[in-house]
Amino acid sequence: MTGQPSLFLRIGLPLGFGIAVLVLWELFVVGFNIPRAILPAPSEIWAAIQRSTAILWVDWVQTVLKGALTGLLIGAVAGFVAALAIDRVDFLRRGLLPVANFVAALPIVGVAPIMVMWFGFDWQSKAAVVVVMVFFPILVNTLAGLAATDRMQRDLMRTYSASHAQTLTKLRLPAAMPFVFNGLKISATLALIGAIVAEYFGSPTKGMGFRISTEVGRLGIDMVWAEIAVSALTGTVLYGFVVLIERWVTFWHPSQRRGR
Amino acid sequence: MRRFGPVLVVVLTIFAIWYVGSFLMNRTWVMDQAARAGTEPGFTEVLRDTMNQDRAKLPAPHQVAAELYDGVVNKKVTSKRSLVYHGFITFQATMAGFALGIIAGVALAVAIVLSRFADLTLMPWAIISQTIPVVALAPMIVVLANAAGAGSLMVPKAIIAGYLGFFPILVSMVAGLRSPDGMQLDLLRTYGASPGQVFWKLRLPASLPYFFASLKIAVAASLVGAIVGELPTGAISGLGARMLIGSQFGNPMIMWSALFAAAILAALLIWIVSGIEKIAVRTMGGGQT
Numbered sequence: 205m206t207g208q209p210s211l212f213l214r215i216g217l218p219l220g221f222g223i224a225v226l227v228l229w230e231l232f233v234v235g236f237n238i239p240r241a242i243l244p245a246p247s248e249i250w251a252a253i254q255r256s257t258a259i260l261w262v263d264w265v266q267t268v269l270k271g272a273l274t275g276l277l278i279g280a281v282a283g284f285v286a287a288l289a290i291d292r293v294d295f296l297r298r299g300l301l302p303v304a305n306f307v308a309a310l311p312i313v314g315v316a317p318i319m320v321m322w323f324g325f326d327w328q329s330k331a332a333v334v335v336v337m338v339f340f341p342i343l344v345n346t347l348a349g350l351a352a353t354d355r356m357q358r359d360l361m362r363t364y365s366a367s368h369a370q371t372l373t374k375l376r377l378p379a380a381m382p383f384v385f386n387g388l389k390i391s392a393t394l395a396l397i398g399a400i401v402a403e404y405f406g407s408p409t410k411g412m413g414f415r416i417s418t419e420v421g422r423l424g425i426d427m428v429w430a431e432i433a434v435s436a437l438t439g440t441v442l443y444g445f446v447v448l449i450e451r452w453v454t455f456w457h458p459s460q461r462r463g464r
Numbered sequence: 465m466r467r468f469g470p471v472l473v474v475v476l477t478i479f480a481i482w483y484v485g486s487f488l489m490n491r492t493w494v495m496d497q498a499a500r501a502g503t504e505p506g507f508t509e510v511l512r513d514t515m516n517q518d519r520a521k522l523p524a525p526h527q528v529a530a531e532l533y534d535g536v537v538n539k540k541v542t543s544k545r546s547l548v549y550h551g552f553i554t555f556q557a558t559m560a561g562f563a564l565g566i567i568a569g570v571a572l573a574v575a576i577v578l579s580r581f582a583d584l585t586l587m588p589w590a591i592i593s594q595t596i597p598v599v600a601l602a603p604m605i606v607v608l609a610n611a612a613g614a615g616s617l618m619v620p621k622a623i624i625a626g627y628l629g630f631f632p633i634l635v636s637m638v639a640g641l642r643s644p645d646g647m648q649l650d651l652l653r654t655y656g657a658s659p660g661q662v663f664w665k666l667r668l669p670a671s672l673p674y675f676f677a678s679l680k681i682a683v684a685a686s687l688v689g690a691i692v693g694e695l696p697t698g699a700i701s702g703l704g705a706r707m708l709i710g711s712q713f714g715n716p717m718i719m720w721s722a723l724f725a726a727a728i729l730a731a732l733l734i735w736i737v738s739g740i741e742k743i744a745v746r747t748m749g750g751g752q753t
Contacts, residue, residue: 213584214584217581217584217585218585218586218587218588218589220585221585221586221589222589242607242608242611243607243608243611295470295473296470296474298470298471299469299470299472299473299474300470300474302471303471303474303478309680309681309684309730309734310684310726310730310731311684311687311688311691311726311727311730313688313691313692314691314703314704314707314719314722314723314726314727315723316707317707317710317719318716318719318720318723320711321521321711321714321716321719322521392595393594393595393597397597397598397599397692400597400599400600401599401692401695404599404695404696404708405707405708405711406711412600413599413696416600416696417603420603420607420696425604425607428603429604431600432596432600432601435596435597435600436596436597436600439595439596439597440592440595440596442595443595
């Protein structure tokens with residue numbers, strides 16, 4: 205492989221691909237006269253976005269700000285703190301890690317109807333679903349990260365006569381950060397899925413999942429695509445935001461170094 | 465015992481917390497009923513009543529177990545109330561999506577490793593595709609699949625499952641196909657191997673451990689996709705549809721049994737796939753350490 209590609213290629217090629225897909229989509233819909241109730245053209249979706257910005261904004265606040273982000277914050281902090289607590293007690297680590305690993309692989313989205321039953325239709329139930337979905341990936345990844353230091357490094361800390369807290373804050377937590385951010389990246393996408401899924405089980409008359417399911421029923425397909433566009437943008441920005449923080453926190457990690 | 469002891473303790477603790485939780489959460493209803501009837505129930509009566517409600521806020525573990533047993537064993541497999549029936553529908557969609565995910569993931573990975581252009585163009589979009597909440601797309605996939613002439617819900621569900629399943633395979637296969645180091649590539653060059661031979665004789669065999677390692681994650685993701693695909697699509701059969709029905713009729717037992725059936729299905733799938741992985745690794749002469 206020859207050297208690093210220029211920034212122009214790295215951004216230009218994927219962007220060009222995206223634009224090409226949109227243009228083909230537009231031509232396909234116009235050329236074959238696809239009815240709007242099946243697949244609207246990108247221009248029609250854009251028109252729908254401009255037409256109903258107010259509705260999209262209300263839905264976005266309900267689903268993303270109140271549901272997904274609140275849940276993501278609570279779940280991530282809870283998972284992280286739980287991992288720190290479990291890491292202190294060897295017995296818990298040996299007992300909980302297999303269980304947590306197992307639970308992390310299960311289809312946790314299934315708790316959505318139960319949370320809606322417990323916490324009602326409003327955003328609290330959506331946040332609760334997100335908390336449960338996000339908790340285990342963060343827990344498992346943080347625990348794996350805390351175990352990532354090797355014997356030599358821990359021994360070095362011991363020769364410095366570092367306390368448990370010092371070893372934790374100066375060696376093991378920084379070393380765990382790449383793993384934690386891995387968990388956060390998984391969680392960022394899970395959070396949106398959880399918040400939207402929970403709305404299919406009942407919601408007040410706003411929210412992205414609610415809007416999508418009602419507009420499908422009314423054949424307002426361009427509105428559905430508008431919501432999809434907003435959710436796609438939100439998901440990508442949220443993921444990008446996590447990557448940015450990761451770059452800032454784990455600048456020392458080999459995977460973040462560039463320009464050798 | 466050293467390995468299983470702690471796990472056992474943790475699992476038992478979870479059950480204990482669950483029982484306490486169902487006592488606390490269901491007590492309000494029992495007290496409410498008692499207050500209406502004008503009686504003053506003792507502790508044992510409250511305890512008994514909290515453990516056996518039909519519409520409990522949090523059904524006790526033995527209730528969920530009984531419902532699961534009832535749905536799996538007592539109902540005929542063809543019955544619409546059998547969990548095996550619904551589980552099988554979801555299983556079919558999961559497998560179809562899993563297969564789709566393997567094909568798409570491997571094909572994309574090969575393209576990305578062989579072509580620099582594809583690497584720069586497609587890889588960012590593969591990552592972006594996973595940040596788009598697939599549940600939002602799901603209803604549209606159903607509409608489009610129907611317009612394209614797919615007769616059943618199976619096709620859109622498989623597409624949604626594949627959409628979630630392909631990504632772990634893609635990432636691992638890219639890493640695996642790139643895993644041969646300079647020394648090995650140089651050796652093949654000294655043999656005068658063509659790019660095709662390098663691919664078939666070095667890169668592909670080297671990627672197999674990565675491939676099998678990613679299958680477990682992919683099958684779990686496919687199952688999530690299949691369940692999620694049943695929610696907004698108006699499906700009436702499948703574990704996801706079962707959850708929706710339980711939610712709409714306000715019947716917690718249906719939701720809980722569907723949730724646990726899904727968990728058991730996930731555990732089975734992961735167990736089978738890791739079994740295949742072990743056999744494959746052993747046949748290839750790995751895993752001797």
